[in-house]
Amino acid sequence: MNGLKVFKSRKTAAAILALVILAATPLGAYLSLNKAAQRIEDGFYEGVYLDDQGYTAGSMDTYLSDASRAALGLVTAGSNYDALDAETQELRSARESLLSAGTIEEKYLANERMRAAFEAFSAAFPGAVPSDYDQESFDTYSELFTQSQSAMEHSGYNESVDSFVSSVMGAFPAKLIAAVFSIDPPESFGVNK
Amino acid sequence: MSRKRFASILLCLIMAISLASTAMALDPGPDFYVTDEAGVLSRETVDYVISVNSELEELCGGQIVIVLVDYFGDVYADEFTVSLFNDWQVSGSGMLLAASTQENRGGITVGSEIEGSFPDSMKSQYLDRYFWDDFDDGSYDEAVTNLVGSLYDWYQDEYARNGDGISFFERLISFIIRNIFLIIFLVLVLMIVLADRSRYRRYYFGLGIPIPRYHFWYIFGGPHHRYRGPRPPRGPRPPRGGFGGPRPPRGSGFGGRSGGGFGGRSGRSGGSFRGGGGRSGGGFGGRR
Numbered sequence: 436m437n438g439l440k441v442f443k444s445r446k447t448a449a450a451i452l453a454l455v456i457l458a459a460t461p462l463g464a465y466l467s468l469n470k471a472a473q474r475i476e477d478g479f480y481e482g483v484y485l486d487d488q489g490y491t492a493g494s495m496d497t498y499l500s501d502a503s504r505a506a507l508g509l510v511t512a513g514s515n516y517d518a519l520d521a522e523t524q525e526l527r528s529a530r531e532s533l534l535s536a537g538t539i540e541e542k543y544l545a546n547e548r549m550r551a552a553f554e555a556f557s558a559a560f561p562g563a564v565p566s567d568y569d570q571e572s573f574d575t576y577s578e579l580f581t582q583s584q585s586a587m588e589h590s591g592y593n594e595s596v597d598s599f600v601s602s603v604m605g606a607f608p609a610k611l612i613a614a615v616f617s618i619d620p621p622e623s624f625g626v627n628k
Numbered sequence: 629m630s631r632k633r634f635a636s637i638l639l640c641l642i643m644a645i646s647l648a649s650t651a652m653a654l655d656p657g658p659d660f661y662v663t664d665e666a667g668v669l670s671r672e673t674v675d676y677v678i679s680v681n682s683e684l685e686e687l688c689g690g691q692i693v694i695v696l697v698d699y700f701g702d703v704y705a706d707e708f709t710v711s712l713f714n715d716w717q718v719s720g721s722g723m724l725l726a727a728s729t730q731e732n733r734g735g736i737t738v739g740s741e742i743e744g745s746f747p748d749s750m751k752s753q754y755l756d757r758y759f760w761d762d763f764d765d766g767s768y769d770e771a772v773t774n775l776v777g778s779l780y781d782w783y784q785d786e787y788a789r790n791g792d793g794i795s796f797f798e799r800l801i802s803f804i805i806r807n808i809f810l811i812i813f814l815v816l817v818l819m820i821v822l823a824d825r826s827r828y829r830r831y832y833f834g835l836g837i838p839i840p841r842y843h844f845w846y847i848f849g850g851p852h853h854r855y856r857g858p859r860p861p862r863g864p865r866p867p868r869g870g871f872g873g874p875r876p877p878r879g880s881g882f883g884g885r886s887g888g889g890f891g892g893r894s895g896r897s898g899g900s901f902r903g904g905g906g907r908s909g910g911g912f913g914g915r916r
Contacts, residue, residue, distance in 0.1 A: 500748065511711040527707070572714055575740070 465616045468609055475599045476621040479539055483591040492590045495624055499533065499542060501583035506530040506549055508576035509556060516563035519556070526552040539622040546587075553580055587624070596623040654697070656716050665697040666729040668768040676773055680780050688787045690742075691722030692779050694772055698730045709737045723779060725759075725772075732764055745786060754778060821847060828852045 441447055482494040506526055513523035529552040533545035560573055600620045604613050612618065657663035661681045662674045677694055684690045693716070700708050709726040718724050720739035723746075727734025736751045758778045762771035804811060824847040831852035832839040846852070 504743075507706060507710050508714070511707060511714055514707075514711065531704075568714075568717070 461612060464612045468612055468618055471603065472618060472621050475595055478592055478595055483595045485591050493586060495587055495590050495592050498583045498587045499546060502546065502549060502580055503530055503533055505576045505580035505583065508572060512569045512572045513556060515569060518563040519559055522556040522559045526556050539624055540627050543624050550584065593623045596621050654712060661693050663695045668696060668729055669772060670769050673769045673772055677776050680776050684780060684783055688783060689719055689721055690783050691719045692776055693718055693722065693724040695726040697728050700728045700731060705733045705735050709735050713737050727763060
């Protein structure tokens with residue numbers, strides 16, 4: 436009981452309070468920074484609010500789905516022609532890699548591969564002498580693919596990541612906390628170092 | 629190499645080629661809406677799908693096409709389904725379900741006109757809810773019937789939402805149900821305001837003066853809120869100073885002093901008037 440009396444003193448209370456504050460502050464900062472970084476990355480799936488335009492743009496994930504749908508349509512059209520076997524197979528394979536991609540960087544790489552495959556396919560398609568229906572299908576799916584790629588460039592996601600990294604994670608004390616607790620910045624849609 | 633071995637290898641090759649080409653060389657069945665290459669559906673189910681489609685075509689030109697095969701082969705289910713949809717030129721507002729009974733895989737694809745309103749997530753949901761359990765159990769008739777029925781309901785809701793075939797009355801009911809709490813709140817507010825207005829009018833009626841216009845913000849503190857009801861009756865008068873005793877001195881005027889009230893006009897400022905004891909609400913209506 437005498438040992439417990441020490442907890443009644445003001446000095447002890449002050450010391451405990453100081454310890455709690457010292458421990459809680461960095462922990463709170465870590466949790467906040469982590470949460471903020473996660474929120475930025477959520478914008479990849481939910482869309483980013485564009486301040487200058489006053490609305491939430493479509494999400495990168497949705498545009499990638501559109502690109503995937505377009506690629507599938509092109510593959511089904513191309514599979515009717517032996518002359519397009521190689522280009523169709525590459526486009527099909529690129530699409531599969533997008534469907535199986537897990538991280539944002541993997542999705543980026545798969546999309547880049549799909550873009551290259553699309554360009555090769557588009558170049559070869561007229562040479563296959565397609566039917567009118569297949570030509571219409573090609574035009575429709577190509578438009579969808581091109582639109583989705585353009586939409587991705589204007590989605591504002593990478594800009595939101597850059598802004599967060601430079602203005603929040605690059606500033607004190609977030610920079611220190613990120614270094615101490617090894618907090619990763621949000622993944623941009625590109626090759627991340 | 630023995631003849632038997634050669635024959636078995638040749639047979640395997642032929643089967644592989646035929647399986648791989650099945651997917652892409654499939655023609656629609658005689659009914660178009662149902663192609664049952666796997667031979668698992670009853671005639672009743674086929675007739676049901678056809679009858680749903682004839683109603684659907686009248687409703688909106690949509691189509692629900694069912695394709696059941698044994699194997700997709702080396703082709704992914706989505707490529708198979710989309711390929712069939714395009715090859716058979718199913719309507720732009722139509723849907724095609726393709727499923728493989730031996731591989732337990734398959735899916736739905738829809739026309740470009742309804743892709744936005746029936747996205748991939750919804751397709752998966754419908755399949756999970758109405759199709760896969762029965763399909764995996766081998767109850768193909770139930771699986772197809774349940775799914776086609778639910779898809780038809782979706783079409784009805786979708787085209788009703790877009791303003792085709794729903795009456796004003798049905799829309800009104802739907803609006804009321806969706807906003808029931810807001811409506812209850814508004815009705816309560818209206819009842820409170822009406823009750824307060826009634827009290828306001830009784831107040832001025834009791835005063836015997838013309839009733840000024842009521843404003844709804846008076847519920848927060850109008851002149852009638854300070855009215856505490858009729859005055860209680862006066863108490864008995866104190867006794868006079870004795871019979872025959874000296875009278876108190878009279879005032880200089882007749883009948884005592886004036887209470888100060890005046891009903892006419894005066895050139896003076898209002899400072900010399902006395903009204904009923906109320907206070908201006910502060911509002912002003914007129915030209916400033």
